[in-house]
Amino acid sequence: MAEPRLIEISPVTRVEGHGKVTIHLDADGRVDEARLHIVEFRGFERFIRGRLLWEVPVIVQRLCGICPVSHHLAAAKAMDMICGVDELPPTAEKMRRLMHYGQVMQSHVLHFFHLAAPDFLFGFGAPAEKRNIFEVIREQPELGRRAILMRKFGQDIIEATAGKKIHGTAAIPGGINRNLPIEKRDAFLKDIAEMEDWALDALKLARDYTLEHAELVGHFASFPSHYMSLVRPSDGALDLYHGNLRALASNGDTIFDQLPYDRYHEVLVEDVRSWSYMKFPFIEKLGPLTGWYRVGPLARMNTVDLIDTPRANAARDELMASDGDITQAVLANHWARMIEVLHCVEKIRELLHDPDLQGTDLKATGERREEGIGVIEAPRGNLIHHYQVDENDQVTYCNLIVSTTHNNEGMNRAVKDVAVQQLSGQPEITETMLNQVEVAIRAYDPCLSCATHALGQMPLQVELIDAAGTVIDSRVRDA
Amino acid sequence: MSDFTFTIDGTEITAKEGQTIMDAADDAGIYVPRLCDHEGLRHQGGCRVCTVKADGRSVSACTQPAAPGLTVENETPHINKLRRDLVEMLFHEGNHLCPICEASGNCELQAMAYRLDMTAPTKFPYLEPCRPVDASHPDIALDTNRCISCGRCIRASQDVDGKGVFGYVGRGIHRHVAANGEDLSHTDAEVTDFAISSEVCPVGCIIRKRIGFATPIGEREFDKGLIGHKISAKRDD
Structure with missing residues (x-):
């Protein structure tokens, strides 16, 4: 009689950070349990204690090398609150927004083209040596060129606003330490029309893939969930920089809405599980079993009422009008992601034409608070x-x-869903099966440690372990 | 004695009576690397980064009097190697985390490392001090994990401010600057003191509160040139 087995995928590839997947098979080869483990311990929440408040936006952004701007700005916003600044000078807020749109644009482009594109351009079952950005460049050089130059545009926006492409220092408590010189603005304006054209093409690629593979997308690791994001207070529009919290159930019912984000702890609690360093937040009033929710590009498309840039708004309307399974389908995140890239390009264009970016009132002050x-x-x-x-x-x-x-x-649910679909009862584990587990994780564009970033072919070790812990079979893929 | 001449790296320069090698070199637009020396403070000769060879003998340029006919070697590969070792040891004694330090770009230790081509930590063990930050003063904070024991703040407070806010504690490699009292709030330190000014502490140890990172990248002191570029510019003029 066969023994129960444990399959381990370690590390998960083409995601930011390091994690592993374990899949427990029972004696009949059916998936008993499947988990995504986050194996890095960071400790930022502890060692930031004792540091000085104006250092915080610079220190905590070191959590991540892919989207440090997000941590830099979130921390700066918290420090604004501590410094009693509820409204930044227009130049400061618009510089921060410009930085953020450049950041979201480059990060989304990185994920879509560099990390995820090999899966849907070449297929989940393509040979491992083909599933990387270099093959994308080799087979579709124009697409590869645009991927690199769009990311560069976003990075250049970050450099102009933050001081460096990665880990800048511009957002300070109560404001910003620089404005945007005219010559830099003009350099960006020269390229913005091309960026918008390319963003539209990328959007079409993601949209067409989703619609042409609607059956796959609708069922691959797809399940309904609650969604949460910030929305603009006045009209519920998409706002990536600021707003109030909104959570919707999968049927669109409101769980909470327009909740000022400094009250997040009234609605969210975090659960801890022994096998992962990552916590499990849930909506308190719904409990841990049904209160879990998702965030990210597709979540935002679901939660917001509109997008305040015309082309991205039209694209969202089309996404939301598509089959109901799509708006809950994890692979539709790619479509949503490209809508947001277009939105960011539109917002960047709008901001570049705003003379406030050349203003000199950069910082506000207020009465100190203890919490932010x-x-x-x-x-x-x-x-x-x-x-x-x-x-x-x-x-x-x-x-x-x-x-x-x-x-x-x-x-974790996506991992289990794919594992059950692909691995249950199979006598042999194939590369394609394993990659599909990773595709499900990858669609969330996770930043597992929010600091280390793994790109391309990582070593992959899969072991079959019997119930007694003995390795009975293994496959190793070298880096 | 009237003015006299001596050579530094083969260049003949003129010195006045009573000048040290460093004083004369500064006047002539020749930069001798230094960390514990600072204009307006008495010379100390502590950090030894200004070590030069004077007639073949290793001396600190900030304290050694210039002399007629002296032959001084300053920018030689051997001497710069010694200086780099000294600077590396300073990095390894403290917690010099440039990426998150508000002194980055204005820090003389960091700038000296760049000037001396110190590109990576090498052979010395990290001591990793774990001293609490003294932020008790309303306008000033002290992170002595970054102290390089140059003593500039001690001399500035005693000799210029007439206060004696700072002093050394500890011995050997554990020696570092501390507030001369229970903590900074129990001293008469003021943010307007010369000892607290940005130019006295060469690293990020003495912190003037709430101004960190206010200067954008690209506009910081050593974004404009290597440490010593202002002295070298005199020669170019």
């Missing part, structure tokens, strides 16, 4: 930074809920 909460819509979804600071300006408490953490339960 900053929330932002990062590329991967809602991001919460929460701090307390003592009278000496030293941090005494820090709680971070990053986008990937919000999606923890969703990713």
Whole structure:
């Protein structure tokens, strides 16, 4: 009689950070349990204690090398609150927004073209040596060129607003430390029309893939869930930089709406499980079993009432009008992601024409508070930074809920869903089966450690382990 | 004694009576690397980064008097190697995390490392001090994990401010600057003191509160040139 087995995929590839998947098979080869484990321990919430409040936006952004701007800005917003600044000077807010749109654009482009594109251009079962950005460039050089140049455009926006492409220092408590010189503005304006054309083409690619593979997309690791994001207070529009919290059930019913984000702890609680360093947040009033929710591009498409840029809004309307399974389908995140890239390009164009970017009133001051909460819509979804600071300006408490953490339960369910579909009862484990598990995780664009970033072919080790823990078979894929 | 001449790296320069090698070199637009020395403070000769060879003998340029006919070697590969080792040891003694330090770009230790081509930590163990940040003063904070024991703040407070806010504690490699009292709030330090000014502390140890990162990247002191570029510019003029 066969023994129960444990399959381990470690590390998961073409995602940001390091994680592993374990799949437990029973004696009949049916999937008993499947989990995504986050195996890195970071400790930022602890070692930020004692540091000085103006250092925080610079220190905590080191969580991540892919979207440090999100952490930089979320922390800066929390520090604004601590410094008693509820409204930034227009130049400061618009510079921060420009930085953020550049950031979301480059991060989404990175994920779509560099990490996910090999899966849907070449197929989930394509040979492993083909599933990387270099093959994309080799087979579709124009697409590859655009991927690199669109990402560069976003990175250049970050450099112009933050001081560096990665880990800048511009957002300071109460404001910003620079404005945008005219010559830099003009350089961006020269390229913006081309970026918009390319964003439209990328959107078409993602849209067409989704609609042409509607059956696959609708059923691949797809399940309904609650969604949460910030929305603009006045009209419920998409706002990646600021707003109030809204959570909707999968049928569109409101769970909470227009909740000021400094009250997030009244509606969200975090669960801890022994096998992962990542917490499991859930909506308190619904409980841990049914209160889990998802964040990110597709979540935002579901939660918002509109997008305040015309082309992205039209694209969202088309997404939302498509079959109901699509708006809940994890692979539709790619479509949503490209809508947001278009939105970011439209917002960047709008901001570049705004003379406030050349203003010189960069910082506001106010009456000190002891507590600050900053929330932002990062590329991967809602991001919460929460701090307390003592009278000496030293941090005494820090709680971070990053986008990937919000999606923890969703990713684990996706892993199990695919594992059941692909592996249950199969006598042999194939590369294609394993990659499909990773495709499900990858669609969430997780940043597993929010700091280390793995790109391309990572070593993959799969072991078959019997119930006694003995390795009975293994396959290793070298880096 | 009237003015006299001596050579640094083969260049003949003129010195006045009573000048040190460094004083004369500065006047002539020749930069001798230094960390514990600072204009307006008495020379100390502590960090030894200004070590030069004077007639073949290793001396600190900030304290060694210039002398007629002296032959000084300054920018030689051997001497710069010694200086780089000294600077590396300073990095390894403290917690010099440039990416998150508000002194980055204005920090003389960081700038000296760039000037001396110190591109990576090498052979020394990290001591990783774990001293609490003293943020008790309303306008000033002290992170002595970044102290390089240059003593500039001690001399500035004693000799210029007439206060004595700072002093050394500890011995050997554990020596570092501390507030001369229970903590900074129990001293008469003021943010307007010369000892607290941005130019006195060469690293990010003495912190003037709430101004960190206010200067954009690209406009910081050493974004404009290598440390010593202002002195070298005199020669170019």
